[in-house]
Amino acid sequence: MRSDIKPVRPDRTLLRQAVTDRIKTYIIDNRLRPGDSLPTETELCDALNASRSSLREAIKTLSALDIVEVRHGSGTFVGRLSLSSLVESLTFRGLLSPGDDVRALRDLVDVRQLFEEGMAGRIIDRLDEAHVASLERAAAELERCAPGSAPQIKADRQFHRLLMEPLGNQLVSQLTTAFWDVHAIVAPYLGMSSPQEDAEAMAAHRAMVEAARRRDVDAFAAAVVQHYAPVRRRIAAADPG
């Protein structure tokens, strides 16, 4: 009968939920860091009195949040705690309704501009020569590469990431990159950008670097506005309203 093992579960909560919680507390209580290995599935099943199916479903939930990372044939590890789930969530939202994604993209551009414009003062406060030089290089790379090419896209991502680096705020950096990633996936649905628009963006990047070098906050903020102007025009043009 084995009635002593698992008589009933008077619990109201789902077993899977309880398992995910216990895995999270396991990581916290044992002071594990990203990359550290977790017990094997069999061991966890034992420890948590759950079947392998339930455990695996719990693991998949944590995996989606990058709290754990599973490697086939190797094991389960603490995840990098990236914002990949935010990216996936927002891109899906943007792709959900092609007619309505103008709104999602407009909201996103607002947020991206908020970050760079709102942080302008603090960025310039903390900027040093090395940072300016890095920005300079990224902007040059951006102008040298072919518009829309993979290296250029990579350089653009790098540029906006470097902008926030002087702040020393990991969350700001990661959010900035996450929003950039979402933008890069959703924006193409507005159609390819024209050469004029590309030139405008280039000029804006250059203006940001120049303003940063001169420690001119207002000029920097103005360059940020200039940078997002082309996308905003496209969004306005596609807006049914």
Next chain:
Amino acid sequence: MRSDIKPVRPDRTLLRQAVTDRIKTYIIDNRLRPGDSLPTETELCDALNASRSSLREAIKTLSALDIVEVRHGSGTFVGRLSLSSLVESLTFRGLLSPGDDVRALRDLVDVRQLFEEGMAGRIIDRLDEAHVASLERAAAELERCAPGSAPQIKADRQFHRLLMEPLGNQLVSQLTTAFWDVHAIVAPYLGMSSPQEDAEAMAAHRAMVEAARRRDVDAFAAAVVQHYAPVRRRIAAADPG
């Protein structure tokens, strides 16, 4: 042999990943909206040539991102696409290292302040009488309720949500609320706030409302700084550096 169905999977990708992708495209292609129902597990297994286990693991991944929502005994539905995954991800990060969460919390406060300070101008531009009245009510509720009580906490959440409402930007509103939620979970680890700090926060809320009524952007921004000053002092005090 049924070799025509799925002879081998030359794919390098995991079946589970393929299933999650196909469910996402199913939702997008069929123009489903949050709350719409999805096929049952059995039907999905059939359609995607996957076993129940694989399908369920895929569903759990999508459920963690609030892309689908599962109701026991009822069925599977399109999720609300909330930012619950962001909240869970960031709270876990904040709780991961009690010694280091000062940094996580400081980063978070920076972002919260960035939103409210950076949006000050636009908020006041679009604010109307009804908005001011709502803020007034929330601030009054905040002062009437006992410090730390559930109604007060709820009122504080509501206040910061209402602040962003005039912008008409759903993403900003949801991010603001998400960051508030994380803050509410992580901040208590710094210890209870003192009556003086509570009074300071109250005064800041009131100052924001007054500044909004007078359309005084600078005063509004100053009130935002004042609002986060107590937490910042606590963070600085707890900072080992």
Next chain:
DNA sequence: GGACATTTGTCCGTATGTATC
């Protein structure tokens, strides 16, 4: 390179709990 143990990925069958009509 090859053999082998370890670990996760996938499948199946069955029983139980839950919501809806």
Next chain:
DNA sequence: GGATACATACGGACAAATGTC
């Protein structure tokens, strides 16, 4: 309450990937 439809949970078996000797 009963019947039905559906998700939850269990356990066993084999496949595939990884790492090691």
